[in-house]
Amino acid sequence: MSAPSTNATQAAGDGRETLVRVEDLRVHFPITSGIVFRHKVGAVYAVDGIDLEIRRGETLGLVGESGCGKSTTGRAILQLIRPTTGRVLYEGGDLAHLKGGALRRQRRRMQMIFQDPYASLNSRMTVGDMVSEPLLVHKLADRAGRKVRVRELLETVGINPNTLNRYPHEFSGGQRQRIGIARALAVEPNFIVCDEPISALDVSIRAQIINLLQQLQREFGLTYLFIAHDLSVVRHISDRVAVMYLGRIVELAENAVLYEQPMHPYTQALLSAVPIPDPVAEERRRPVVLTGDVPSPVEPPSGCHFHTRCPAAREGLCDVEGPTLKEVRPGHWAACHLITLDDYPHIRAGEDDLAVVAEQGGEAAGEGGETA
Amino acid sequence: MSKYIVRRLLWMVVVLFFVSIITFLLAFAVPGDPAKSIAGTHATPEVLQRIRTELGLDQPLWKQYGLYLWHLIHGNMGYSYETQLPVTTAILERFPATVMIAVFGIFFELLIGIPVGMISALRQYSVRDRAFTALSLIFLSLPGFFLGMMLMYFLAYQVQIFPLGGYEGWTAPLYGILPGLTLGLGGAAWYSRMLRSSMLDILSADYVKAARAKGLPERTVVWRHIMRNAWSPIVTLLGMDVGWFLGGVLVIEVVFGIPGIGWQAWNAIQTQDLPLIMGTVLFAALLVTVSNFVVDLAYTWLDPRVKYS
Numbered sequence: 001m002s003a004p005s006t007n008a009t010q011a012a013g014d015g016r017e018t019l020v021r022v023e024d025l026r027v028h029f030p031i032t033s034g035i036v037f038r039h040k041v042g043a044v045y046a047v048d049g050i051d052l053e054i055r056r057g058e059t060l061g062l063v064g065e066s067g068c069g070k071s072t073t074g075r076a077i078l079q080l081i082r083p084t085t086g087r088v089l090y091e092g093g094d095l096a097h098l099k100g101g102a103l104r105r106q107r108r109r110m111q112m113i114f115q116d117p118y119a120s121l122n123s124r125m126t127v128g129d130m131v132s133e134p135l136l137v138h139k140l141a142d143r144a145g146r147k148v149r150v151r152e153l154l155e156t157v158g159i160n161p162n163t164l165n166r167y168p169h170e171f172s173g174g175q176r177q178r179i180g181i182a183r184a185l186a187v188e189p190n191f192i193v194c195d196e197p198i199s200a201l202d203v204s205i206r207a208q209i210i211n212l213l214q215q216l217q218r219e220f221g222l223t224y225l226f227i228a229h230d231l232s233v234v235r236h237i238s239d240r241v242a243v244m245y246l247g248r249i250v251e252l253a254e255n256a257v258l259y260e261q262p263m264h265p266y267t268q269a270l271l272s273a274v275p276i277p278d279p280v281a282e283e284r285r286r287p288v289v290l291t292g293d294v295p296s297p298v299e300p301p302s303g304c305h306f307h308t309r310c311p312a313a314r315e316g317l318c319d320v321e322g323p324t325l326k327e328v329r330p331g332h333w334a335a336c337h338l339i340t341l342d343d344y345p346h347i348r349a350g351e352d353d354l355a356v357v358a359e360q361g362g363e364a365a366g367e368g369g370e371t372a
Numbered sequence: 373m374s375k376y377i378v379r380r381l382l383w384m385v386v387v388l389f390f391v392s393i394i395t396f397l398l399a400f401a402v403p404g405d406p407a408k409s410i411a412g413t414h415a416t417p418e419v420l421q422r423i424r425t426e427l428g429l430d431q432p433l434w435k436q437y438g439l440y441l442w443h444l445i446h447g448n449m450g451y452s453y454e455t456q457l458p459v460t461t462a463i464l465e466r467f468p469a470t471v472m473i474a475v476f477g478i479f480f481e482l483l484i485g486i487p488v489g490m491i492s493a494l495r496q497y498s499v500r501d502r503a504f505t506a507l508s509l510i511f512l513s514l515p516g517f518f519l520g521m522m523l524m525y526f527l528a529y530q531v532q533i534f535p536l537g538g539y540e541g542w543t544a545p546l547y548g549i550l551p552g553l554t555l556g557l558g559g560a561a562w563y564s565r566m567l568r569s570s571m572l573d574i575l576s577a578d579y580v581k582a583a584r585a586k587g588l589p590e591r592t593v594v595w596r597h598i599m600r601n602a603w604s605p606i607v608t609l610l611g612m613d614v615g616w617f618l619g620g621v622l623v624i625e626v627v628f629g630i631p632g633i634g635w636q637a638w639n640a641i642q643t644q645d646l647p648l649i650m651g652t653v654l655f656a657a658l659l660v661t662v663s664n665f666v667v668d669l670a671y672t673w674l675d676p677r678v679k680y681s
Contacts, residue, residue, distance in 0.1 A: 038497060080581050107587030120578035123677055124600045134586040167676040183582065 016055040019223050020077065020110075020191060025050040025086035027069070027076045031298065045297050046072040048247035048305075050086075051325060054191070059217065059224040061238030061255070063231060063270070065294055069247040070227045071115075074193040077225065078110055079103060090191070108138050111184035113213075115196040117176035121168040127154070127179055128164030134186040153182040157212060174205035181212065191223045199230065210237060231274050235259055243267045246305040247297055249325055253332040263334045265310050304337065312338055373672075376680040380668070384661045391657040392444070392650070396437050399646045406644045410453050427453070440650070449654070450647035454640070459651035463633055469539045470632030473624060474617035476545075476552020477559065481613065484556060485563025486606070492564060493571035494594065501568075508561040520554040520627040537629040551628045555621060559613060566605040574601045603674055611667030612660075619656025 027047040032038045046069045054060050064070045075081040077088050079095050088095045090109060098106060114120035122130060131153055132146045141149050151161035157178040168176055177197065184192055194213065198206040214237065216222060228234050234241055235255060242252040243266065251264040262268045269288040276282045290309045295301050301308045307318035317337050325335040407423040424430045428439060443450060449459035492501040527550060528536045534550050574580060575598060583597040620634025633652055640648035671678045
């Protein structure tokens with residue numbers, strides 16, 4: 001059940017300093033029963049022991065199936081959901097133990113961009129009020145200064161500043177998402193959690209928003225935690241990518257490494273499901289089809305959470321002990337027992353299901369073997 | 373917008389017209405002879421016949437209704453059989469007492485219902501929330517006359533804080549408290565339940581998370597972001613209650629002996645005072661339609677998305 005925190009830093013070997021450090025983060029939602037006498041009957045283990053380092057100025061992609069806890073992770077980092085246990089260090093200071101005014105002051109440093117641009121804007125407030133409200137609470141500008149700043153922010157995200165007295169329903173989905181971004185930028189944050197910021201948008205608008213996010217990152221030196229289930233979008237925008245499965249991180253690596261040489265069987269399966277826009281390659285693609293459904297986070301499987309669906313799982317090992325997230329190669333982290341076994345390359349080459357993945361990332365198998 | 377208002381006003385006239393037809397027909401469907409109740413059981417047939425001719429009761433029904441409508445259009449609601457006073461005067465004379473009860477009723481509904489609803493939603497499943505849920509169920513299911521009598525017994529008889537009943541004009545507001553509380557406790561139960569559920573919907577919305585992420589103090593999050601979106605059902609209920617209470621809550625007025633239009637209507641029904649019954653029903657219907665209209669207009673102010681055309 002446990003994935004103990006690792007001592008080695010994930011940022012090692014890279015010049016960039018750590019901005020946010022997550023240590024053994026757990027979010028368990030209690031399940032209660034009874035109307036008059038409520039008592040706890042169980043818990044949803046939404047986030048179950050996560051260690052992460054987010055470096056200043058990078059985009060860390062966080063991918064996984066629906067319900068794997070990626071959004072909860074993002075919210076718990078921002079303290080919008082209070083973690084059950086664990087620490088969230090922002091520039092070295094623990095957020096999880098901050099309360100009241102101290103936490104509110106820290107909120108200036110980190111913001112969130114939401115998935116649904118219709119649900120994330122208060123329909124009874126004008127765009128101007130929404131964007132200027134954070135300036136008011138954090139006393140960032142006086143009345144006149146706020147007006148100027150709101151216009152400036154709207155312009156930055158590509159919204160006509162003359163529309164600041166309008167209400168959200170007068171804007172399209174893409175425009176609303178831009179307004180949400182302006183609202184997040186108002187406090188001049190360093191760190192932004194983008195919680196599937198484009199998945200609710202029309203395909204034609206997605207690229208615009210992605211480009212806007214990248215442009216803003218360059219302009220203001222922002223650090224992103226980019227949560228998504230769309231693997232190609234994450235590949236496009238991220239520097240490093242973390243893969244989550246059922247409340248835990250199973251693999252984390254540089255963008256190119258993760259996509260080209262995935263090590264964890266789950267990542268391999270996930271990537272093999274992405275269609276290739278090349279008819280010849282697509283013809284040869286043999287996706288690893290995972291059997292069964294994602295197990296319930298109420299009763300996560302014993303040992304490795306993935307062992308019930310893993311094509312390479314070993315009885316007596318994977319179902320008994322939970323693997324820790326280990327640095328398998330410099331900068332490449334994976335939580336899988338099999339990787340460290342001597343015969344891991346053989347498993348990958350021998351297993352019919354996995355053969356194609358090994359083929360796709362040919363060197364991965366070889367290199368994986370060397371490090372083991 | 374002005375077009376919308378004109379259309380709504382025209383519809384109100386249509387609604388009142390149909391209300392008048394239905395009450396008229398119902399009043400005549402009731403067995404009994406108004407002439408007999410005016411002249412007494414020992415009146416001679418000649419007297420009864422004379423009364424019927426005077427009141428136009430010997431005319432065919434459609435003619436009687438046409439005449440009634442004609443007078444109504446000219447602002448004349450007819451004359452009470454019982455007192456011979458104009459119905460308009462009779463209603464307006466009794467109206468202040470009804471207004472006092474209505475004002476107290478609405479005051480208590482809001483005073484109790486809103487804080488209870490807010491606490492229940494903000495502290496969902498807490499001990500307080502569960503206690504409020506149980507109390508709401510009790511007050512929702514208690515009939516008004518029983519609650520009224522209980523309040524009267526404990527707060528006017530056992531502990532003599534409030535008068536037992538009656539009405540001494542607006543200068544003696546103490547008389548309005550117990551009847552107002554009777555209306556208000558039942559109403560507050562509704563208000564708190566509605567407010568609780570509408571707030572719970574909003575509490576989980578992303579824009580509330582965004583408001584918290586901005587670093588707003590909880591007070592601002594609640595009032596500016598949650599409550600501003602949670603008022604709608606409260607306003608709807610309020611609109612219905614204003615119309616209903618001002619129309620005279622018969623049971624409460626009878627229990628507390630308040631000479632309002634409800635009690636008057638109660639007497640009118642017993643003496644088959646048709647013009648007075650008709651007048652009171654029409655008056656109450658007018659109040660309900662007007663307050664509904666006001667509520668609909670209030671929505672445009674409360675919610676920028678609502679636009680009428």
